[in-house]
Amino acid sequence: MLDTSHTYRAQVATFYGVGVGPGDPLLLTLKAHQLIQSADVISYIANTHGHSQARDIARFSIQARTTPVQEVPVPMPMSTERTQANAAYDAASEQLRTHLLAGLSVVFLCEGDPLFFGSFSYLLQRLSEDFACQVVPGISSVNASASALQQPLTLLQESFVVVSGRHTDKQIESALNQHDSVVIMKAGRARPRILALLRKTGRWRDGNYLEYIGRDNQRLIKDLNQLEDQAGPYFSLFVVLREERPS
Numbered sequence: 049m050l051d052t053s054h055t056y057r058a059q060v061a062t063f064y065g066v067g068v069g070p071g072d073p074l075l076l077t078l079k080a081h082q083l084i085q086s087a088d089v090i091s092y093i094a095n096t097h098g099h100s101q102a103r104d105i106a107r108f109s110i111q112a113r114t115t116p117v118q119e120v121p122v123p124m125p126m127s128t129e130r131t132q133a134n135a136a137y138d139a140a141s142e143q144l145r146t147h148l149l150a151g152l153s154v155v156f157l158c159e160g161d162p163l164f165f166g167s168f169s170y171l172l173q174r175l176s177e178d179f180a181c182q183v184v185p186g187i188s189s190v191n192a193s194a195s196a197l198q199q200p201l202t203l204l205q206e207s208f209v210v211v212s213g214r215h216t217d218k219q220i221e222s223a224l225n226q227h228d229s230v231v232i233m234k235a236g237r238a239r240p241r242i243l244a245l246l247r248k249t250g251r252w253r254d255g256n257y258l259e260y261i262g263r264d265n266q267r268l269i270k271d272l273n274q275l276e277d278q279a280g281p282y283f284s285l286f287v288v289l290r291e292e293r294p295s
């Protein structure tokens with residue numbers, strides 16, 4: 049049982065960015081769980097079909113509430129085009145502002161960690177001047193991928209870099225040439241390009257591929273010959289680790 053003095057309650061008119069981890073509903077921090085229990089409003093990004101990965105991950109914590117809560121889904125177009133996304137953040141921040149001005153506490157659920165490639169950053173930019181804000185870190189997909197692989201991300205003098213499938217071929221190639229451990233996020237549509245670059249840089253055997261980490265449909269591939277050379281889901285990444293590790 050938790051000592052009640054360690055119970056953390058959401059405060060009035062405060063905006064919280066709460067990391068919920070990459071997929072396993074049990075990989076939430078106690079602080080995240082307690083804020084989800086006590087918030088007046090729970091908000092999250094939802095896709096155009098209304099599905100929210102962050103809400104889905106936090107479902108057990110939401111179900112465990114003893115009082116009803118107001119939910120505010122923020123519809124987000126899945127596009128790399130910034131004008132549309134910025135308009136969605138403008139609209140969302142105005143909606144959340146109304147709740148904060150009414151003195152309500154707002155918890156914004158963030159898949160993984162809120163400030164690691166997180167949409168929360170854009171809401172924080174828009175609301176932090178006017179309201180108290182707090183961020184609760186979450187387990188990122190990068191850390192969860194190393195745990196799923198049961199491989200260290202870095203050891204001793206090894207260098208480590210995170211790039212994205214949205215980077216250019218030149219940027220990804222240079223990361224693969226220069227660094228020992230390389231995580232390539234946002235691998236979805238970029239998968240064929242990434243596979244070609246792993247071959248070109250001689251890092252093919254170093255590559256691991258993971259999708260939907262921590263979810264029922266998790267896929268983990270250590271031999272890239274087993275991976276289809278075609279676009280995959282958005283929630284996927286590559287972890288490239290040297291075969292020979294320092295000891």
Ligand SMILES: C[S@@+](CC[C@H](N)C(=O)[O-])C[C@H]1O[C@@H](n2cnc3c(N)ncnc32)[C@H](O)[C@@H]1O
Pocket residue numbers: 070071159160161162163164165166167187188189190232233234235236258259260261262263282283284285
């Ligand atoms: C916008 S970023 C969000 C990163 C997130 N804030 C984090 O801390 O991991 C989305 C990218 O993270 C990676 N990602 C997030 N969750 C994942 C999961 N459960 N399985 C595989 N990749 C995931 C994918 O590369 C995806 O394209």
